Amino acid sequence: MPQLDGGGRVNAPAAPAAATAPPGFLPTALQPTTPSARAAFDARWRRVLDCVELRTPDRMPVALYASFWMAKYGGVSCQQLMYDYQGTKQLALRAAQEFDADVVAPAMVASNIYGPTLEAMDFRQLQWAGHGVGENQPYQYLDREYMLNDEYEEFLADPTGFYLRKYLPRIGGAFAGLAEMPVLPGMHYFRLVAGLRGFARPGVRAALQNLLQVAEEAERMAGHNADFAERLTALGYPRDAGGNTVSPYDFVADYFRGARGMMTDLYRKKDRLLQLLERARVWLTQLTIDNARAAGHPIVMIPIHWAPDAFMSDKQFREFYWPTFRQMMLDMIAAGLIPMPLWEADCSKRLEVIGDIPAGKCIYWFERTDMLRAREVLGDVVALRGNLSPSLMTTGTPEEVDAAVRHLAENVFHKGGKLILDCAFGLPDETPLENVRAMYAAARRYGG
C-alpha cells in the first residue's frame, strides 16, 4: 500500500517511509494478499486519496453505501438484516462484487447488525424491527431528553458517574439497576472499603451481570464487522471509512438534550452548553482517533445533523457549532485521519464558513446542498461526495438516474471537482435494483 508523506505525494510502495518522515495519513491496516486483488485495491484506493489530496484521479470514483436497502436487495426483512450476522455479511459481499464500486461502506454490515446487542441491553433510544416498528421497517431514533436541562453541572462535574448512574439506566432497560450504584468521588480509605458494599445491591448486581452479557454480544458483533472488513479487502475493495463519529454539537443535541432541549438551551443554558461542547470535543476527539487506529483506516465518517441552513442562524452556527467541530477535525487531521463529514440536508449557507479547513485533508459529503455550488466554493479545499437525490433514486427511472449521474460527472468532476459519486446518504432503502444498476453503469460511462 502506498504511504503518503506529509507533502501529500505518493511514495513507491517498495520504498519504506523514513522514520523521520513527517506524518501523513494513517495507512490502511488491511491489504489483500493476492496480486490481482492487491492491484485492484491499490488502484481504487489511489483514486480516493487523489480526490482527498485534490489531484485528478484516473477516473471519477464511486462509492457503495447502503443500510436497509440491503433488505430489499437480498429479499429479506429488516429484522433478518439486523439479527443474521452471517446472512448480512454475505449479502453485503454480494453487493460489493455486483456493483464493483471503488470504496465500499463497512456500514452495510455494521449499521445493520445491531439487533442482538440492542436486544440484550433493552435499548431505549431506537425503535427497531420487532421492537416498536414492523419487521420490514428500518430503525428509528427516538428524540428525547436523555439528560435534563438542570443536569449540565452534574454531567460536567463527574461525566463517568453521570454515564453510569443516569445515562446508561435511561438508554438501556438492562442497566436500570446501575442507578443505585455508589457514588465514588469523595470515597477514600475505610470509607471507600465500606462504601463498595453498594455494588452488592440486587439491582446493581443484576445490571452488572447484564452489562457483561451486552459486552459479550457487542464483542461478537465487532468480530463479524472485522471479518467483513477482511473479506472485503481480500476481494480488492477498500472500505470507504474505518468508522464514524459525531460533532460535539450533535453529540449533545441528539444523544443527551434532544431537539427541543438543545434549541432552547441556546438561550437558557448558553454558558453551560458551551462548556459541555468544549469538554465533549476533547472526549470525542480522543475516542475518534483511538477507534480509527483500531480500525486501521484513516477516513472517519461524521454524519452532521444540526448544521443545516434552516436549523440555526449563521451567528449561532459560528458560535455553537463550528468552533469545537473545526478544532476536532484539525486534531483528527494532525493524527493522520481524513474527516468525512456528511453535511445533511441543505448547508448552502454554511459553505464559506466550513471551507476554513486545511486544503487536501477532508472529504465533504453533501446530502441536499447543490453540488455545483459546493464545487465552486470548496473545490480547491476538500474532496466532495454525493449526491443523487433520494426522490430520484426511489421514484425515478433508470434513464433519469443515468442523466443525473451524467450531470454530476460533467458539471462537477470534469470541471475539476474531486467528486466521489454516491447518493445523498447512500442508497435509499426503497431504491429499485434497476436504478442502482443504472447508477453504477453511468458512473463508469461518464466518469472516465
Add this chain to the structure above:
Amino acid sequence: MADMTDQERQLVQLLADMQEDEALAIANRMLLEEKKNPMRVLELCRNAMDIVGKRFEAGEYFLPELVLAGEMLEKIGAVAKPLIKQGPDGEAKKLGRVLIGTVHGDLHDIGKNIVTFMLDINGFDVRDIGVDVPVKKFIEEINDYKPDVVGLSGFLTLAFDSMKETIAAFDSAGMRQRFKIMIGGGQIDETVRKYTGADAFGVNAVEAVTLCRNWMGVAA
C-alpha cells in the same frame, strides 16, 4: 403597537426578542397581580408571535427561536387560560382547519410540531394526530374534523410510499376533492409531490403557512 400601553409594548418586545425571564415576569405580573384581562395578554402574545414569524421569514430567526417562542407562549397560556371567565365568544375567528400527522411507518415529529405551532399562531385551527398514523385513522379523523387542508409529514424515504398510499386512499374514499393536501419533511421535493399526488409541498413551516393562507384566500 400604537394602541398599546408602555407595559404592553414592552411585553411584546421582550417576547419577540427571546427575553424569556423578563417577558414571563411581566406577563405573570399583569395576569396575577394587576389582574389584567387574560384575553388581552394572549392577544399581545399573538402580536409578538407575528413578529417572530416575520423574523423567521426574513431569515433572522431559525428553529431555536420558533421552539423557544412556542414554549414561552405555552407558559403564559397556562397562567392566562384558567383566568378566562368568558366562553369562546372572545375567540378570534379562525382562518381554516388543518389536520396534520406523520404518515405510517415514520415516527418523526420535530418538523410536524413546528408546522403545527406556526399554523396555530397564524390563526388556523390545527388538529395534530401524531406520528405513524395509519391510513384508516386519517380517514376517520378527516370525517370527524372536516379539515380544509390535510398536512402529511414524513422524514424517511419510506414516507414517499406511505404518502402515496394515504392520498390514494382519500381518492378511493371519495373525499379527495374536499380538502387540499400539503406534504413536507426532510427529503420532500417536487418529484415526491408528483409521485404522491399531493397538491403542494413545503420545505419549512413558513411555506406551510403560506400554502394554507393561499388556499383559504387570505392575503399574506
